[in-house]
Amino acid sequence: NAGVTQTPKFRVLKTGQSMTLLCAQDMNHEYMYWYRQDPGMGLRLIHYSVGEGTTAKGEVPDGYNVSRLKKQNFLLGLESAAPSQTSVYFCATRTAGLSDTQYFGPGTRLTVL
Amino acid sequence: GENVEQHPSTLSVQEGDSAVIKCTYSDSASNYFPWYKQELGKGPQLIIDIRSNVGEKKDQRIAVTLNKTAKHFSLHITETQPEDSAVYFCAAIEGGYSSASKIIFGSGTRLSIRP
Numbered sequence: 001n002a003g004v005t006q007t008p009k010f011r012v013l014k015t016g017q018s019m020t021l022l023c024a025q026d027m028n029h030e031y032m033y034w035y036r037q038d039p040g041m042g043l044r045l046i047h048y049s050v051g052e053g054t055t056a057k058g059e060v061p062d063g064y065n066v067s068r069l070k071k072q073n074f075l076l077g078l079e080s081a082a083p084s085q086t087s088v089y090f091c092a093t094r095t096a097g098l099s100d101t102q103y104f105g106p107g108t109r110l111t112v113l
Numbered sequence: 114g115e116n117v118e119q120h121p122s123t124l125s126v127q128e129g130d131s132a133v134i135k136c137t138y139s140d141s142a143s144n145y146f147p148w149y150k151q152e153l154g155k156g157p158q159l160i161i162d163i164r165s166n167v168g169e170k171k172d173q174r175i176a177v178t179l180n181k182t183a184k185h186f187s188l189h190i191t192e193t194q195p196e197d198s199a200v201y202f203c204a205a206i207e208g209g210y211s212s213a214s215k216i217i218f219g220s221g222t223r224l225s226i227r228p
Contacts, residue, residue: 043218
C-alpha cells in the first residue's frame with residue numbers, strides 16, 4: 001500500500017517546454033487535488049477532480065491542465081512552462097463521504113529556467 | 114471565498130515549553146478546520162482537526178481550540194520536543210461535506226524547538 005505517489009520527484013525545464021506530472025493513489029479515493037506550494041504562501045489549489053472523467057478549477061488554474069482518465073491517476077500538465085511556475089507541486093486525495101481528511105503525496109520540485 | 118490568515122510566520126520556543134499558533138478565517142459557513150505538519154522534503158500530514166460543533170479537541174500533547182463567533186482557531190503544543198520542529202499549516206474547508214471540500218490553507222508557521 002503505497003498511498004499517494006508522485007512522479008517525477010524533481011524536474012528542471014526551460015521556458016516554453018511542456019511536461020506532465022503524475023499522481024497515483026491506491027486508496028480508491030474519489031477526490032484528487034493538485035496544489036502548488038510557494039515560500040510564504042502556503043498551498044494553493046490548482047485543479048481538482050471529484051471522480052473519474054471529471055475536473056474543476058481551483059484558485060490558480062491558469063497555465064495548467066489536468067486529466068482524470070482513471071480513478072487512481074490524476075495528471076497535471078504544463079503546456080508551455082514559465083518561470084512563474086517554479087514551485088513544489090503536491091497531489092492530495094480524499095474519500096467521498098463524511099471524512100474531509102486529505103492525504104498528500106511527497107511532492108514534485110519543478111524549476112523553470 | 115474563504116481566506117485564512119495564520120500567525121506567527123516563525124516561532125522559536127525552548128524545548129519543554131508550549132507553542133501556540135493562531136489562525137482566523139473569513140467564511141462563516143466553513144465547518145472543518147484541519148492542522149497539518151510538514152517536515153522538510155515531505156508532504157503535509159494531518160495532525161489534528163476540529164469541526165465547528167466542537168470548541169476544543171486534544172490528542173496527547175496537541176490541542177486545538179475553535180471560537181466560531183470570532184472566527185479563529187488555535188493550535189497548542191505542550192511540552193515541546195525537538196521532533197516538533199516543522200512547518201505547521203492551518204486550514205479551513207470551503208463548502209463542507211456537500212462539496213469537494215476544497216481546503217484553503219494559511220501561509221504556514223515555521224516552528225523551531227531550541228535544545
